[in-house]
Amino acid sequence: MNHLLTIDELGADGIDDVMRTTDTFAEVNRRPIPKVQALRGKTVVSCFFEDSTRTRLSFETAARRLGADVMTFSAASSSLKKGESLRDTVETLEAIGADAFVVRHRSAGVPTQIASWSRAKVVNAGDGQHEHPTQALLDCYTLRTHLGDLHGKQIVVVGDIKHSRVARSNIAAFTALGAKVKLVAPATLLPASVGEWPVEVTHNLDGALDDADVVYLLRIQQERTDQALLPSLREYSAGFGLDAKRAARLKPGALIMHPGPMNRGVEIAADVADAPNAVITEQVANGVAVRMAVLFLMLGSGDLNA
Ligand code: NCD
Secondary structure (H helix, E strand, O other), rough: OOOOOOOOHHHHHHHHHHHHHHHHHHHOOOOOOOOOOOOOEEEEEEEEOOOHOOOOOHHHHHHHOOOOOOEEEEHHHHHHHHHHHHHHHHHHHHHHHEEEEEEEEEOOHHHHHHHHOOEEEEEEEEEEEEOHHHHHHHHHHHHHHHHOOOOEEEEEEEEOOOOHHHHHHHHHHHOOOOOOEEEEHHHHOHHHHHHHHHOOEOOHHHHOOOOOOOOEEEOHHHHOOOOOOOOHHHHHHHHHOHHHHOOOOOOOEEEEEOOOOEEEOEEEEEEEHOOOOOOHHHHHHHHHHHHHHHHHHHHHOOOOOO
16 A cells, blocks of 8 residues: 555555455454564654544554554644744654654645655545545444445435545445445535535435434534534534434444544434444444554555564
8 A cells, every 4th residue: 555545546445455454453453462563663653733532542552553663743842833844844754764654634635745745655644624534444344344245235424524524535435335325414514515426415314314224423523614504503413413312213233433522412412322333432443453454554564473
């Protein structure tokens, strides 16, 4: 694997490749000492220019479990504050020994730009409203462990689609694997281009629940909007939140997913987030194995025990 910037560049075969490799690392993660030395001597730099809990820690854990060294770049306390450019920063980190950059940034396209400047590999860990490919991969892996082949499965994605890089990467991945995607959101939280996407769109959550195999909830990304797109969070929740009454209408075996961070009581009721068919913490756990697979496919020699 070269860089990982978007889901489309992987395609269905690339996604399958990551899924197969993830099986190997999921096994490693079940060992008493979940560690191999496949990336010993490699340096992975985690560059988060935007807040993150699970993605950053998951990547750093993944890199360490592969035996790599991890450099954590902290934008807020770096020489960016003294006016150093992003390009000079990248060149500096490369000179220190970076083999891969894991990049999150509030602007779409920054990971692609870094990839064009650098000899190191780049993983997009979320860029603006654009893409978050490893989130989509860990969601596909989680879905496959429960549902097997995703062909023909109905996945309902609910919430702030407009500002969501998770929605964009997940729609690309789910449809590449043959699933049908239905988006549910108020008109103000849908992008203008949604008509060109390979999805069905509705504003009625209740009507979308009966034949759903998966309900995937998204947070309202208030940090990406400066306009009032909703009358109030309470009204949003009444129309588009998954509460216990709505969750009870799902068919047996249907899954509830969320990429985190959750706003319990807004897009998902607190008790629904903890229901047996909610696989939200499994998503997080699978994220480590998926990111091990991605880093290994990028930087490894092909031999797990080399
Ligand atoms: C998401 C993100 O940052 O794109 N979180 C994540 O990585 N799991 C979604 C969000 O912030 O709502």
